[in-house]
Amino acid sequence: MIISIASGKGGTGKTTVAVNLALSVKDAQYLDFDVEEPNASIFLKAEIEESEDVKVEIPKINYERCDFCGKCADFCVYNALAVVPSNVLVFPELCHSCRGCSLVCPRDAIDWRYRVVGRIEHGTAKDIDFYQGLLNIGEIQSLPVIRSLKQKIDKNKNVIIDAPPGTSCPVIETVSGSDYCILVAEPTPFGLHDLKLTVETLRHIGIPFGVIVNKDGIGDRKIDFYCQTEKIPIIARIPHDRDIAHLYSKGIPFVEELEDWKIKFREIYDTIEEEVEG
Numbered sequence: 001m002i003i004s005i006a007s008g009k010g011g012t013g014k015t016t017v018a019v020n021l022a023l024s025v026k027d028a029q030y031l032d033f034d035v036e037e038p039n040a041s042i043f044l045k046a047e048i049e050e051s052e053d054v055k056v057e058i059p060k061i062n063y064e065r066c067d068f069c070g071k072c073a074d075f076c077v078y079n080a081l082a083v084v085p086s087n088v089l090v091f092p093e094l095c096h097s098c099r100g101c102s103l104v105c106p107r108d109a110i111d112w113r114y115r116v117v118g119r120i121e122h123g124t125a126k127d128i129d130f131y132q133g134l135l136n137i138g139e140i141q142s143l144p145v146i147r148s149l150k151q152k153i154d155k156n157k158n159v160i161i162d163a164p165p166g167t168s169c170p171v172i173e174t175v176s177g178s179d180y181c182i183l184v185a186e187p188t189p190f191g192l193h194d195l196k197l198t199v200e201t202l203r204h205i206g207i208p209f210g211v212i213v214n215k216d217g218i219g220d221r222k223i224d225f226y227c228q229t230e231k232i233p234i235i236a237r238i239p240h241d242r243d244i245a246h247l248y249s250k251g252i253p254f255v256e257e258l259e260d261w262k263i264k265f266r267e268i269y270d271t272i273e274e275e276v277e278g
Ligand code: SF4
Pocket: 061, 065, 066, 067, 068, 069, 070, 071, 072, 073, 083, 088, 104, 105, 106, 107, 108, 109, 110
Protein backbone atom coordinates (compact mmCIF):
# COMPACT_ATOMS: atom_id res chain seq x y z
CA MET A 1 0.00 0.00 0.00
CA ILE A 2 1.21 3.49 -0.85
CA ILE A 3 0.10 6.25 1.52
CA SER A 4 1.05 9.83 0.79
CA ILE A 5 0.96 12.57 3.39
CA ALA A 6 0.19 16.04 2.08
CA SER A 7 -0.79 19.50 3.26
CA GLY A 8 -1.67 22.74 1.54
CA LYS A 9 1.34 24.53 2.96
CA GLY A 10 4.51 23.81 4.88
CA GLY A 11 4.73 23.74 8.67
CA THR A 12 1.42 22.00 9.34
CA GLY A 13 2.96 18.80 10.71
CA LYS A 14 3.00 16.78 7.49
CA THR A 15 6.46 15.36 8.12
CA THR A 16 5.60 14.75 11.78
CA VAL A 17 2.65 12.58 10.75
CA ALA A 18 4.63 10.79 8.03
CA VAL A 19 7.58 10.02 10.32
CA ASN A 20 5.45 8.79 13.21
CA LEU A 21 3.35 6.65 10.88
CA ALA A 22 6.43 5.10 9.29
CA LEU A 23 7.85 4.28 12.72
CA SER A 24 4.62 2.56 13.72
CA VAL A 25 4.31 0.07 10.87
CA LYS A 26 6.47 -2.87 9.92
CA ASP A 27 8.55 -3.07 6.77
CA ALA A 28 8.15 0.60 5.89
CA GLN A 29 9.69 2.51 3.06
CA TYR A 30 9.87 6.29 3.51
CA LEU A 31 10.34 8.67 0.61
CA ASP A 32 10.81 12.38 1.29
CA PHE A 33 9.54 14.26 -1.77
CA ASP A 34 9.89 17.69 -0.19
CA VAL A 35 12.86 18.10 -2.51
CA GLU A 36 13.46 21.81 -1.86
CA GLU A 37 13.77 21.27 1.86
CA PRO A 38 13.73 17.61 2.89
CA ASN A 39 13.91 17.28 6.67
CA ALA A 40 12.52 13.84 7.56
CA SER A 41 16.07 12.48 7.82
CA ILE A 42 16.61 14.70 10.87
CA PHE A 43 13.75 13.05 12.76
CA LEU A 44 14.45 9.55 11.48
CA LYS A 45 18.22 9.98 11.94
CA ALA A 46 18.72 8.37 8.58
CA GLU A 47 22.14 7.10 7.64
CA ILE A 48 22.71 7.84 3.97
CA GLU A 49 24.60 5.06 2.23
CA GLU A 50 24.40 6.00 -1.43
CA SER A 51 23.61 8.92 -3.66
CA GLU A 52 22.88 9.23 -7.37
CA ASP A 53 22.63 12.32 -9.55
CA VAL A 54 19.40 13.36 -11.24
CA LYS A 55 20.18 14.54 -14.76
CA VAL A 56 18.12 16.23 -17.44
CA GLU A 57 18.89 16.72 -21.10
CA ILE A 58 19.31 20.20 -22.54
CA PRO A 59 20.04 21.35 -26.10
CA LYS A 60 23.58 21.67 -27.37
CA ILE A 61 23.75 23.56 -30.65
CA ASN A 62 25.82 22.15 -33.47
CA TYR A 63 27.20 25.32 -35.03
CA GLU A 64 28.49 23.50 -38.07
CA ARG A 65 24.88 22.96 -39.09
CA CYS A 66 22.94 25.84 -37.51
CA ASP A 67 22.05 28.76 -39.80
CA PHE A 68 20.40 30.80 -37.01
CA CYS A 69 16.96 30.61 -38.57
CA GLY A 70 15.32 31.04 -35.15
CA LYS A 71 12.70 28.28 -35.53
CA CYS A 72 13.79 26.54 -32.33
CA ALA A 73 13.44 29.72 -30.26
CA ASP A 74 10.05 30.50 -31.82
CA PHE A 75 8.86 27.04 -30.86
CA CYS A 76 10.06 27.00 -27.24
CA VAL A 77 7.19 28.19 -25.05
CA TYR A 78 9.50 28.19 -22.03
CA ASN A 79 11.82 30.84 -23.56
CA ALA A 80 14.78 28.57 -22.98
CA LEU A 81 16.31 29.52 -26.33
CA ALA A 82 17.15 32.85 -27.94
CA VAL A 83 18.69 33.21 -31.39
CA VAL A 84 20.86 36.21 -32.22
CA PRO A 85 22.69 36.81 -35.53
CA SER A 86 25.58 34.46 -34.85
CA ASN A 87 24.66 32.61 -31.70
CA VAL A 88 21.93 30.48 -30.08
CA LEU A 89 21.63 31.21 -26.38
CA VAL A 90 20.45 28.30 -24.22
CA PHE A 91 19.01 29.05 -20.75
CA PRO A 92 19.37 25.67 -19.03
CA GLU A 93 17.21 26.45 -15.97
CA LEU A 94 14.23 27.24 -18.21
CA CYS A 95 14.49 24.15 -20.40
CA HIS A 96 11.89 21.41 -19.75
CA SER A 97 13.75 18.81 -21.87
CA CYS A 98 10.73 18.33 -24.13
CA ARG A 99 12.93 17.92 -27.24
CA GLY A 100 10.45 19.91 -29.31
CA CYS A 101 13.12 22.32 -30.56
CA SER A 102 15.02 19.49 -32.23
CA LEU A 103 11.82 18.34 -33.97
CA VAL A 104 11.32 21.75 -35.60
CA CYS A 105 14.98 22.39 -36.43
CA PRO A 106 15.23 22.13 -40.24
CA ARG A 107 18.98 21.46 -40.19
CA ASP A 108 19.20 18.78 -37.50
CA ALA A 109 21.48 21.11 -35.59
CA ILE A 110 20.43 20.29 -32.04
CA ASP A 111 22.34 17.70 -30.02
CA TRP A 112 21.94 17.03 -26.29
CA ARG A 113 24.00 17.22 -23.15
CA TYR A 114 23.25 16.23 -19.59
CA ARG A 115 22.86 18.64 -16.71
CA VAL A 116 22.71 17.61 -13.05
CA VAL A 117 19.73 19.21 -11.26
CA GLY A 118 19.68 17.28 -7.99
CA ARG A 119 20.23 13.91 -6.40
CA ILE A 120 18.50 10.95 -4.79
CA GLU A 121 19.91 9.73 -1.49
CA HIS A 122 19.25 6.30 -0.08
CA GLY A 123 19.91 4.82 3.32
CA THR A 124 18.33 3.29 6.36
CA ALA A 125 16.60 4.82 9.32
CA LYS A 126 15.61 2.58 12.23
CA ASP A 127 14.80 -0.38 9.92
CA ILE A 128 13.03 1.90 7.47
CA ASP A 129 14.15 1.86 3.85
CA PHE A 130 14.77 5.59 3.44
CA TYR A 131 14.97 7.78 0.33
CA GLN A 132 15.06 11.53 -0.14
CA GLY A 133 15.23 13.77 -3.16
CA LEU A 134 17.27 16.96 -3.13
CA LEU A 135 16.95 19.72 -5.69
CA ASN A 136 20.17 21.64 -6.29
CA ILE A 137 20.20 25.19 -4.95
CA GLY A 138 19.09 27.66 -7.62
CA GLU A 139 17.13 25.08 -9.63
CA ILE A 140 13.49 25.94 -10.24
CA GLN A 141 12.09 22.69 -11.63
CA SER A 142 11.56 19.98 -9.06
CA LEU A 143 9.69 17.52 -11.32
CA PRO A 144 12.79 15.68 -12.64
CA VAL A 145 13.90 14.93 -9.07
CA ILE A 146 10.37 13.92 -8.07
CA ARG A 147 10.04 11.59 -11.05
CA SER A 148 13.40 9.96 -10.30
CA LEU A 149 12.41 9.47 -6.67
CA LYS A 150 9.11 7.88 -7.67
CA GLN A 151 11.02 5.17 -9.49
CA LYS A 152 12.40 4.06 -6.10
CA ILE A 153 8.98 3.10 -4.73
CA ASP A 154 8.96 -0.54 -3.67
CA LYS A 155 5.37 -1.77 -3.80
CA ASN A 156 6.24 -4.79 -1.65
CA LYS A 157 6.78 -2.48 1.30
CA ASN A 158 4.47 -0.25 3.31
CA VAL A 159 5.25 2.93 1.43
CA ILE A 160 4.98 6.29 3.18
CA ILE A 161 5.34 9.31 0.90
CA ASP A 162 6.14 12.70 2.42
CA ALA A 163 4.76 15.02 -0.26
CA PRO A 164 5.97 18.54 -0.99
CA PRO A 165 3.76 21.36 0.36
CA GLY A 166 1.26 23.15 -1.85
CA THR A 167 -1.21 22.05 -4.51
CA SER A 168 0.74 22.57 -7.74
CA CYS A 169 2.37 20.17 -10.23
CA PRO A 170 5.02 18.74 -7.85
CA VAL A 171 2.32 17.64 -5.39
CA ILE A 172 0.11 16.16 -8.10
CA GLU A 173 3.06 14.27 -9.57
CA THR A 174 4.04 13.02 -6.10
CA VAL A 175 0.67 11.75 -4.89
CA SER A 176 -0.56 10.33 -8.21
CA GLY A 177 -0.59 6.56 -7.93
CA SER A 178 -1.02 6.54 -4.15
CA ASP A 179 -3.66 4.24 -2.70
CA TYR A 180 -4.62 6.82 -0.09
CA CYS A 181 -3.66 10.35 0.90
CA ILE A 182 -3.62 11.73 4.42
CA LEU A 183 -4.17 15.49 4.52
CA VAL A 184 -2.68 17.19 7.53
CA ALA A 185 -4.39 20.43 8.52
CA GLU A 186 -4.28 22.87 11.40
CA PRO A 187 -7.62 24.09 12.79
CA THR A 188 -7.13 27.73 11.78
CA PRO A 189 -8.64 29.90 8.99
CA PHE A 190 -5.43 29.49 6.95
CA GLY A 191 -5.47 25.76 7.60
CA LEU A 192 -9.04 25.49 6.33
CA HIS A 193 -8.24 27.54 3.24
CA ASP A 194 -5.29 25.30 2.34
CA LEU A 195 -7.25 22.16 3.13
CA LYS A 196 -10.00 23.15 0.70
CA LEU A 197 -7.46 23.65 -2.08
CA THR A 198 -5.83 20.29 -1.44
CA VAL A 199 -9.21 18.53 -1.31
CA GLU A 200 -10.07 19.99 -4.74
CA THR A 201 -6.77 18.71 -6.12
CA LEU A 202 -7.24 15.20 -4.73
CA ARG A 203 -10.82 14.96 -5.94
CA HIS A 204 -9.59 15.95 -9.35
CA ILE A 205 -7.03 13.15 -9.50
CA GLY A 206 -9.34 10.67 -7.79
CA ILE A 207 -7.39 9.47 -4.75
CA PRO A 208 -9.26 8.53 -1.55
CA PHE A 209 -8.27 10.70 1.39
CA GLY A 210 -8.90 11.59 5.00
CA VAL A 211 -7.80 14.36 7.34
CA ILE A 212 -5.56 14.38 10.39
CA VAL A 213 -6.07 17.55 12.42
CA ASN A 214 -2.75 18.60 13.90
CA LYS A 215 -2.43 20.91 16.92
CA ASP A 216 -6.07 20.21 17.66
CA GLY A 217 -7.39 22.80 20.09
CA ILE A 218 -5.42 25.86 18.96
CA GLY A 219 -8.10 27.39 16.74
CA ASP A 220 -11.73 26.93 15.81
CA ARG A 221 -13.94 24.01 14.67
CA LYS A 222 -14.42 25.16 11.09
CA ILE A 223 -12.40 22.25 9.72
CA ASP A 224 -14.78 19.87 11.51
CA PHE A 225 -17.83 21.57 9.95
CA TYR A 226 -16.20 21.58 6.54
CA CYS A 227 -15.28 17.88 6.71
CA GLN A 228 -18.76 17.01 7.93
CA THR A 229 -20.40 18.91 5.09
CA GLU A 230 -18.04 17.46 2.49
CA LYS A 231 -18.23 13.93 3.98
CA ILE A 232 -14.48 13.79 4.50
CA PRO A 233 -13.38 11.47 7.33
CA ILE A 234 -11.27 12.94 10.12
CA ILE A 235 -9.10 9.93 10.82
CA ALA A 236 -7.18 11.33 13.79
CA ARG A 237 -6.50 14.39 15.90
CA ILE A 238 -3.11 15.23 17.32
CA PRO A 239 -3.62 17.59 20.24
CA HIS A 240 -1.67 20.78 20.85
CA ASP A 241 0.20 19.07 23.62
CA ARG A 242 3.20 20.15 25.66
CA ASP A 243 4.89 16.71 25.62
CA ILE A 244 4.52 16.35 21.85
CA ALA A 245 5.83 19.88 21.26
CA HIS A 246 8.78 19.27 23.59
CA LEU A 247 9.76 16.06 21.78
CA TYR A 248 9.39 17.79 18.42
CA SER A 249 11.70 20.59 19.53
CA LYS A 250 14.32 17.95 20.35
CA GLY A 251 13.87 16.21 16.99
CA ILE A 252 12.33 13.10 18.58
CA PRO A 253 9.31 11.47 16.88
CA PHE A 254 6.70 11.27 19.62
CA VAL A 255 5.77 7.61 18.99
CA GLU A 256 9.23 6.75 20.32
CA GLU A 257 8.41 8.12 23.76
CA LEU A 258 4.63 7.95 23.92
CA GLU A 259 3.79 4.29 23.32
CA ASP A 260 0.01 4.92 23.10
CA TRP A 261 0.60 6.98 20.00
CA LYS A 262 2.42 4.14 18.29
CA ILE A 263 -0.69 2.01 18.78
CA LYS A 264 -2.88 4.86 17.50
CA PHE A 265 -0.80 5.26 14.36
CA ARG A 266 -0.94 1.52 13.74
CA GLU A 267 -4.72 1.70 14.07
CA ILE A 268 -4.81 4.60 11.61
CA TYR A 269 -2.79 2.48 9.20
CA ASP A 270 -5.07 -0.53 9.65
CA THR A 271 -8.18 1.61 9.12
CA ILE A 272 -6.76 3.00 5.90
CA GLU A 273 -5.77 -0.48 4.75
CA GLU A 274 -9.31 -1.72 5.34
CA GLU A 275 -10.73 1.17 3.36
CA VAL A 276 -8.29 0.68 0.49
CA GLU A 277 -8.85 -3.06 0.32
CA GLY A 278 -12.57 -2.86 1.13
S1 SF4 B 1 16.18 25.77 -35.53
FE1 SF4 B 1 18.12 24.71 -35.84
S2 SF4 B 1 19.11 25.83 -37.45
FE2 SF4 B 1 17.48 27.15 -36.72
S3 SF4 B 1 18.47 28.42 -35.15
FE3 SF4 B 1 17.64 26.66 -34.08
S4 SF4 B 1 19.33 25.20 -34.03
FE4 SF4 B 1 19.86 26.71 -35.58
